[in-house]
Amino acid sequence: MEMKDIEYVKAINDCGSLTRAAESLYISQPSLSMYIKNMQARLGFPVFNQIGKKYELTFLGERFLAAGIEILRMRENFYDEAAHILDNKIGRLRVSIPFMRGSYLAPDILPKFNEIYPNIEVELLEESSKVVEEKINNGEADIAIMNMPHHALNLDFEIIKSEEILLAVPSGHPCINQGKPNPKSSYPSIDLHLFKKDRFILHFPDQRTGQIAEAIFAEHHFVPNKVTHTRNIETAVNLTMTGYGISFLNETHIRHLKFGNAPRFFSFEGKPHYADMIVAYRKGRKLPPYIRTLIDLCREVV
Known part of the structure; x- marks a missing residue:
């Protein structure tokens, strides 16, 4: 063999x-x-x-x-050990990350990482969120930057940030003035049931953000009138900007996306909803310092 x-x-x-x-x-x-x-x-x-x-x-x-x-x-374990022995002067780091996360994290993180470890080659494995976790399990990636899934995770992980999930509403929607100050959030809260006649633009059920949306609907006993599915966050937000429907977005994405006719963003009435952004890696793996550095840079950026 x-x-x-x-x-x-x-x-x-x-x-x-x-x-x-x-x-x-x-x-x-x-x-x-x-x-x-x-x-x-x-x-x-x-x-x-x-x-x-x-x-x-x-x-x-x-x-x-x-x-x-x-x-x-x-082999991976040996490379990690060798990296320690060689003081991390040469190596490779394979990062599995969803397309949207990669679009704004990579430009902020990789130049800084390269200054510290110029001889560590970073390979970005940009995938849909449904396969990011698989890349760790099958040995194709060293770390995965992802949302915490609903199911039990057979990986070690560290929480980078708890991100608030917000409702994105077209700027011309008649209900945007019904938001109320929310001391638990940086965004005004709004009653989800005000949008019972609207179309919702959601991710598919096999995507983590799609699962988050379904959980929010269940907690609020809400059934959308119409649903359009997309796998792309930017597609959902762009459709919202045209007035086509309501979508969901986390607060970190909002800071990095560029908007034309920007939607209005709202927290949910009652308690805000959060999703944990994590860095996951193989269970029991002793991370070399250069991976630890990349995780720290990720925390700084978000």
Whole structure:
């Protein structure tokens, strides 16, 4: 078993096809096909069953990949130890982060990080929020910057900030003057039921922000009249600015987004709603100093 064997098998399993796996590995599809054929002959057992263009792991292939992921984690641990020994002069840091977070955190954090650790290569893995956590579990990322999920998290994590979730309302909406001062928030509060006839622009249920919206609706016993789903925060806010509907946004995003016809932002009547922004990493991992530095920079920025 070679490292390349593990990486190639993992890529095919993750991508589901040889073509997409080859693209992710930056090699040609015929080269990958030939490699897998020679690898299986060398190993003495089939790793994949090919069904049309789809590749599925055999039972031995599943065991091979499980053992391979453990080997990749051992390699990661060794690199961490070596980084300590070498005083963190050379290394690589893979950061899994949702698109929106990356758009404003990376420009603020990476130049400062590079000044401190010029020889640490940072690889940004910008993904939708639903797969950010997976990148840690399958060994593709060192840390993930994400919202705390509803489910139990089988990772170690640190809370960076508790962010208030706010209602974004079109500036021309007739109810915007019904906000009330809220001593528990920097934003005026408003009754969610004032918008019972409005369209809501929400993230999908498999996204953390979509789950937060559903939890808020349940707590307020509220059912939206109409719903439009999008996976993109900026799309939701831009639609709100046109008057198309109501959306949700956290306070950190508000500080970094550029608005034309800016929406009005409101806290929720009663108690404000919060979501924890966290940095997560593999359970039990001893973080090298350069990762700790990046986490500290993240705290400073938000």
